[in-house]
Amino acid sequence: MPIAPSSLVHVVYRTRRFEEMLAWYATVFGARIQYRNPALAFLTFDDEHHRFAFADLGVIRPDEHDRDDRGMIGVDHVAWEYGSLRDLLENYAELKAKGIAPYWAVNHGMSASLYYADPDGNQMEFTVDAFATKAEASAYFHGSQIEENPVGVEYDPDDWLSRLRGGHAEAELLPMDSKGAVSPIRGAMMTVPS
Secondary structure, X not given: OOOOOOEEEEEEEEEOOHHHHHHHHHHHHOOEEEEEOOOEEEXXXXXXXXXXXXXXXXXXXXXXXXXXXXXXXXXEEEEEEOOOHHHHHHHHHHHHHOOOOOOEEEEOOOXXXXXXXXXXXXXXXXXXXXXXXXXXXXXHOOOOHHHHOOOOEEOOHHHHHHHHHXXXXXXXXXXXXXXXXXXXXXXXXXXXXX
């Protein structure tokens, strides 16, 4: 039987009205910016490291659509949190055995995640924090590591699950090598153009 997530943790949006969206969520939710670069922003209104994230399509894909064309605008994904890396990966194995596999496994630095798409293509992230406390995960957004790699590095969930089952501690697997290769799936899209 699948392991259910413990909570809904955040929603990520793609927008061409980046500044307007940040201002609206600040006004409506009292959200504050945790981290921001020209292409991405992460906001929260409580002790969670982020409740919303925004990808600015005007920066990421400036020539793809004019400002009034909705194009890719809208919800990118919804994230569900798991209580432990073990729960996340045991659920991965359960779903994989039923023919449901993630399209992306990435360690973001503050969290490790598996991304799935439902039959209609709606995307969801199953995630676990990489730190023992929400305060430590939140502090990650204010450190230098996120500047080096704001998207993360991919990992092999089969390898991580095998290592956990073999006795490795979660804390050994979760730290991200910020100097590792940027994830090819979204890394190029989400990093700031030079």
